[in-house]
Each structure stands twice: as C-alpha cells, then as structure tokens.
Amino acid sequence: MGHLSEEIINKANILLEIYPNKRSALIPLCHLAQGQDGYLTPEAIVEIADLVGVTPAEVRGTASFYDMFHLEPVGKHVVAMCTNIACMLRGADELLEHAQESLDVGIGGTTQDGQFTLEEAECLAGCNNAPCVQVNHRFFGPLDNEGFDRLVEDLRSGKLKDEVPEHGVLNRVDRNYGLKATPDQVQAERDVMESAKKERLAKKSEAN
Numbered sequence: 001m002g003h004l005s006e007e008i009i010n011k012a013n014i015l016l017e018i019y020p021n022k023r024s025a026l027i028p029l030c031h032l033a034q035g036q037d038g039y040l041t042p043e044a045i046v047e048i049a050d051l052v053g054v055t056p057a058e059v060r061g062t063a064s065f066y067d068m069f070h071l072e073p074v075g076k077h078v079v080a081m082c083t084n085i086a087c088m089l090r091g092a093d094e095l096l097e098h099a100q101e102s103l104d105v106g107i108g109g110t111t112q113d114g115q116f117t118l119e120e121a122e123c124l125a126g127c128n129n130a131p132c133v134q135v136n137h138r139f140f141g142p143l144d145n146e147g148f149d150r151l152v153e154d155l156r157s158g159k160l161k162d163e164v165p166e167h168g169v170l171n172r173v174d175r176n177y178g179l180k181a182t183p184d185q186v187q188a189e190r191d192v193m194e195s196a197k198k199e200r201l202a203k204k205s206e207a208n
C-alpha cells in the first residue's frame with residue numbers, strides 16, 4: 001500500500017484528467033499531499049513524482065520554491081510575521097521578538113505542543129494593516145503584543161477554527177472538482193445567473 005490515502009489518490013487522478021500535460025498537476029497534487037500529512041513527506045514526494053511523470057528531485061525543487069509548501073513537519077498553525085519596511089516602521093521587529101518569547105520558540109521553530117510554527121516573512125501584501133501577520137495564509141493586523149497574545153489564545157482555544165483552517169487544508173484544490181460539472185449542470189447554473197441578472201435589472205428600472 002502506498003503512502004497517499006486512497007481518497008487522495010482518487011482526487012489526484014481526477015486532477016490529472018483536468019490537465020492536458022500531467023506535470024501541470026504537480027502543485028495541486030502537492031497541496032493534496034500536504035493536506036494529508038501537514039507537510040510533504042519524502043514518501044509523498046516519490047508518489048507525486050510517479051503520478052505526474054517527473055523525478056522526486058523535480059517535485060522537491062518545485063515545492064521548495066513556494067513558501068506555502070513545507071518539506072519538514074510544521075505546527076497546526078503556521079504564523080508568518082512580516083518584517084519588511086511598512087511593518088518594520090510600525091514595530092514588526094519588536095512584535096517578532098515578543099512572539100518568540102511568548103511562544104517560546106525561535107524563528108522557524110515549532111512549539112512543543114505542535115500548535116504553532118513561527119516564521120519571519122517578506123512583505124505579505126498587507127502593508128495597510130502593518131504590522132501584519134498571516135496564520136495559515138489568513139491575515140491579521142495591525143497587531144501589538146497584546147493583540148498577538150489574544151490571537152494565539154483564540155487559535156489555541158479553537159475560537160477561530162472556522163476562520164483559520166488547519167495548516168495544509170486548502171479548499172481551492174477541492175473546489176476544482178467543479179470543473180467536472182456536466183454540461184447540464186453548467187447550463188443550469190447559467191440559467192440561474194441569467195434570471196438573477198434579469199431580476200436585478202428589473203428592480204433597477206422600477207427604482208428609476
């Protein structure tokens with residue numbers, strides 16, 4: 001039996017059918033594997049390589065280029081703290097220092113309970129909310145020390161579980177199955193959209 005579960009292999013096979021060239025499915029397959037294990041295990045890398053027809057080194061090389069993929073185990077929550085210019089000017093360095101103390105980990109480290117991995121990040125494109133932090137790619141900010149501690153507490157207690165999925169869970173990969181919709185389903189969706197549009201226009205002209 002392979003490392004990737006039957007469910008993941010089934011999803012992978014559906015994704016592979018979507019792309020004219022199998023290797024184009026490499027990144028979605030990495031997401032699927034990371035969803036299973038929380039990171040890309042060496043075994044998963046070999047299986048992905050086999051599925052898309054490249055070498056394991058090519059999978060590793062591609063995955064290591066993107067910071068959303070991890071080749072080592074990480075915590076349930078990956079906390080990326082930006083220290084680029086806008087965030088730095090608003091106290092990001094001090095906040096990062098505080099985060100290290102309060103979580104009791106260094107940069108790149110994972111807390112003993114496996115809940116948090118702390119990363120220092122380049123600009124996260126959330127400069128308007130500097131200093132800003134991403135947790136599993138969800139934005140939070142601007143944050144001060146107290147705000148950071150509150151965020152950690154809320155994540156630990158599960159208060160934010162609907163807002164912040166566990167690391168490795170990316171809904172978009174699953175949503176891509178929508179591409180398998182039948183022509184009838186597509187037509188039905190178009191009809192609904194068309195009638196909603198007509199309704200909107202009718203209301204607008206009534207209002208005028």
Ligand code: FES
Binds near residue numbers: 088123125127
């Ligand atoms: S500089 Fe921190 S998000 Fe842009």
